[in-house]
Amino acid sequence: MSFEEKKFHILTIDDAQTNRIMIEKILKDAGYTVTSVSSGLEAIELLHEGLTADLILLDIIMEEMNGFETCQIIKKSKKAMAEIPVIFLTAMSDIEGISNGFEVGGVDYITKPFQKVELLARIKTHLKLKHYQDQEIEQTQRELIYTIARITDVHSLETGNHIKRVSEYARLLAILAGYDEEKAEIFQLASAMHDVGKIGIPDAIVNKPGTLTDEEITVMQRHPDIGYEILSQSTRPLLKASAIVAQQHHEHYDGTGYPRGLKGKEIHILGRIAALADVFDALDTPRSYKKRWESSEILAFIQQESGKHFDPQLVELFINNFGRFKKIRDTFPD
Ligand SMILES: [Fe+2]
Ligand SMILES: [Fe+2]
The missing domain is CATH 3.40.50.2300 (Response regulator)
Incomplete structure (x- = not known):
């Protein structure tokens, strides 16, 4: 402003x-x-x-x-x-x-x-x-967050605009859920940091082309807690929010997620929003082992996961505004 x-x-x-x-x-x-x-x-x-x-x-x-x-x-x-x-x-x-x-x-x-x-x-x-001082600080924070997120991305060979899109989806979900612009920006920036903890996972596991062994999965599933460790040292609201996203983006609404198996509203809204944003982008992106899903397949899957993986209220907002999410996808292609 x-x-x-x-x-x-x-x-x-x-x-x-x-x-x-x-x-x-x-x-x-x-x-x-x-x-x-x-x-x-x-x-x-x-x-x-x-x-x-x-x-x-x-x-x-x-x-x-x-x-x-x-x-x-x-x-x-x-x-x-x-x-x-x-x-x-x-x-x-x-x-x-x-x-x-x-x-x-x-x-x-x-x-x-x-x-x-x-x-x-x-x-x-x-x-x-x-x-102007505030603007300068905020701008620096924004740039640093994307820089840190890019480091994780490069480490995990995540290509293209995944981080950018996930944060834009999170912002849109926050707005749709009724948060004001200022809060929505916190959702946006914090979501960019969701996988920061992967920095602490060995390359051989993060970048392994084939399926992971059970043991490797256990190691991989440490990334939310590592991310939390890294980010939770700060008292700044933005980094605090990022710490929550890092720790909770793999929790499932029905309690079957990790690392803590939190359930429903026990999962912070930041975590619930980041989960949906992250999965949607993964489905909508081709990977070495899978093609990009059709919109109808994505919608069916996300609907089916309502109340299981995802917060039902967020699923409803997502489905009713699917066009706006696809538009973000088109704005930031890989
Ligand atoms: Fe993750
Ligand atoms: Fe991700």
């Missing part, structure tokens, strides 16, 4: 009611949505409860907990709140106060009384900065 299209939410913290009313009006007139509170404690509580904000305007002199203390707590949090830019509103024009503000993690300050134009200009500057 571009900066211009995005709706921004601002959290203002000021203990003087007249200030709150004035700031709120200025911000709302400028098109922002606003949450306005009278103390640092209240703000921190709301943020802990999951309130999200794109920017914080923070008064410095407040009773109970002043602005610096409030900022320090927010910035030291392990949660997403730590990354919200904080602009101080200060009546103090002394240098000490200002440098204090930067030390505790503020990005800017505005001295009261301020001009409306100045307030809005500074807010916009910092929202823009944050927006």
Whole structure:
């Protein structure tokens, strides 16, 4: 989403009611949505409860907990709140106060009384900065994920656009299942990592042309847990989601899958979606030992596996929107 299209939410913290009313009006007139509170404690509580904000305007002199203390707590949090830019509103024009503000993690300050134009200009500057930084981070994550996925692919001699298609199918299934664009993108990227654990399986087994022996199958079936091991070290939402996909993409809805034999909704929705996306692409792709299945054969098989291998609700969405999945297939051929 571009900066211009995005709706921004601002959290203002000021203990003087007249200030709150004035700031709120200025911000709302400028098109922002606003949450306005009278103390640092209240703000921190709301943020802990999951309130999200794109920017914080923070008064410095407040009773109970002043602005610096409030900022320090927010910035030291392990949660997403730590990354919200904080602009101080200060009546103090002394240098000490200002440098204090930067030390505790503020990005800017505005001295009261301020001009409306100045307030809005500074807010916009910092929202823009944050927006472009976020975009840069997200873009880097996206590229890294596809790079890691490609490494697995090369290792397992998986050809062409398998990873790309599986992630696009997962994205579409997420949208059809009612997730918003942002969540759907997590499904998409996480699904690209489904077979990362194959990195830990010997080449001779991963690339064996013939059928695997029972012993080799046991080794091969370790790849979900290996993938989980690799990815679960991170606290980032995207990698956490990837870890779930890696571990659960071979679970079956009826509990006959591996590695844990999870059943029904015990399997995370990320795992259920990746399972369907992965199998559909395998059926729709020719391999050395099999031809590409006809659409009618694919539909019949997936229908037949509803409630067995796959989540029935996802099967229904898939079948009702089959044309859209085939279109992705055509967009990313091998
Ligand atoms: Fe796999
Ligand atoms: Fe796959």
